Amino acid sequence: MKKTLDFLSLKLLRKIEIRYRLINSFVLVSLVPLLIAGIVAYRESSSASQEKIRIFAGEVVKQVAQNMLQQIEKIESSSEELVVSERMQGALSAYYSGSESDRAAARAGMTRLMLENYGSFEYINQKYVLDRKHRIIDSQVFAQLGNGVAHFADDAPDMKGRPYWGVYSTAAGQKSVVMLRDILFKGNNRLAGTLFIGLKPTHFSRIFDSVDLGYGSRLFVVDSRDGRIVVSGGQDNSDAVESGLVAAIAQTVANGGKDFTSYQDGNKKKHLAAFAPIPHTDWMVVSTTPLNALNAEVRSIRNKIILIGVLCFIVSFALSFIIARSISLPLKQLVGVMKETKTGNYLIRMDYEGKDEITVLSQRFNEMASKVYQHNEHLEEQVAARTRELELANQKLEALSATDSLTGIANRRRFDEALTSELRRAVRSQKPLALLMLDVDFFKNYNDRYGHLAGDACLRTVAQILRTSSRRATDLAARYGGEEFSIIVAESDSERAIQLAENIRAAIENLHIPHEDSPFGFVTCSIGVIAVQVDDSMSTDTLLRLADAAMYLAKSQGRNRVVLNDGNDITGGSAV
Known part of the structure; x- marks a missing residue:
């Protein structure tokens, strides 16, 4: 290492005139910090942008999840009043135990009851009462529609007393966000039937239509079981599957993460995702932001740094040439004077005059020589002080040895x-x-x-x-x-x-x-x-x-x- 340094500083560089060494050093001194600062700024800007998205998007998805929960709880609350009402209980009792005429009257009564409770809401797509075998009690419903509803109810997991939320699509392609709820007889707590309420996805999407995170971000609700999108912002209510996103969220949670992850979509593009679960459901509110769009602003900063670097290089080169010439000539004169010194005695002083940097250098040389002389004079006092400190340390050590x-x-x-x-x-x-x-x-x-x-x-x-x-x-x-x-x-x-x-x-x-x-x-x-x-x-x-x-x-x-x-x-x- 020493040989390499000696070769560079004492042989190679000494072959280059001082003014050229100064020019090169000025250029390096001006560009290297700028280059390092640019790299650091680029990385920190990228990290700051990601952190900003993580915090902002995290708060947004939590608020949207809370709003979704409020809407869900509102629908669940109204459905609970309906299933325990005397009219619903009486109609179901007549449906199972009455004559055929009573069963017909019960069907009609339940149909009227559903119209009275949900007919005025434009966001309701379907409203059915299913019997114990998941058949729609309303006899006017088409068989194909009834079979689809029955299959949906059959595939639903055990609700364990709570409503179940899922996504249902008809043969015509109509998509609904469905709530299934068991109806129990109040007298014996036995299963009487199932309430099927299908809502338009736009009823929920309006919750976050006005949210705009920028950077091409998307906000939607995804089913954590199969990755299917339940509700999206705007008019995008397709059944797209985000299995890669769900897998990334599951891996993040398993590793101790809480509300932020990254993943690659089907096109191998990397996205950042903030997520928040909706309690009592298998759904999560998710906000995804393309990393490429997020870094666009950072790349703009990088390009500006490069432009500034080029300008600094031009200015620093011209300035360094002028400064090098103004230093090298008088410095040669100063070196000539110092070569005449035959002793290393610190009492020797340099004569100086003028107001330029060489004058300041001469002053600093004389000050340094004086300080070194004074340092030697006070060296014994410093040694004595260090000796006293050592004695105190020994005393502390003695106390520790007795404990x-x-x-x-x-x-x-x-x-x-x-x-x-x-x-x-x-x-x-x-x-x-x-x-x-x-x-x-x-x-x-x-x-x-x-x-x-x-x-x-x-x-x-x-x-x-x-x-x-x-x-x-x-x-x-x-x-x-x-x-x-x-x-x-x-x-x-x-x-x-x-x-x-x-x-x-x-x-x-x-x-x-x-x-x-x-x-x-x-x-x-x-x-x-x-x-x-x-x-x-x-x-x-x-x-x-x-x-x-x-x-x-x-x-x-x-x-x-x-x-x-x-x-x-x-x-x-x-x-x-």
């Missing part, structure tokens, strides 16, 4: 140092010294059942109890090892030490940390206490042995208790 990394309280090393120090102080002051040794009951079983992460969390909780219980500055709570903890309580008699231990035991018990492998059903602890008047013959090993013996006695007596060792014999303390 248990898991629980955040003192570690074994800090505990041993503190116990030795407190023992000496107790000998000098002739005041009692107390030591508590705590062990978490059945902790191995806890680890085996709940895992090491839960075990670590349990130890941190116990350590927090010890930290909050040791309120005096002279008290020290430490992790002794594994699930064992210890607390040094200076200037404390046995009564206070036992009370402190009992408070800790009760606090841990009251946490009610579940422990199914403990007879208590939750995490508990056993605590051994030693509180003695120490003398010169007492050692830290003796204190630890006495406290440890008391703790093991507490465990042997059933655990979850406090036991005191007064230095002579072991006495049971409070227990639950």
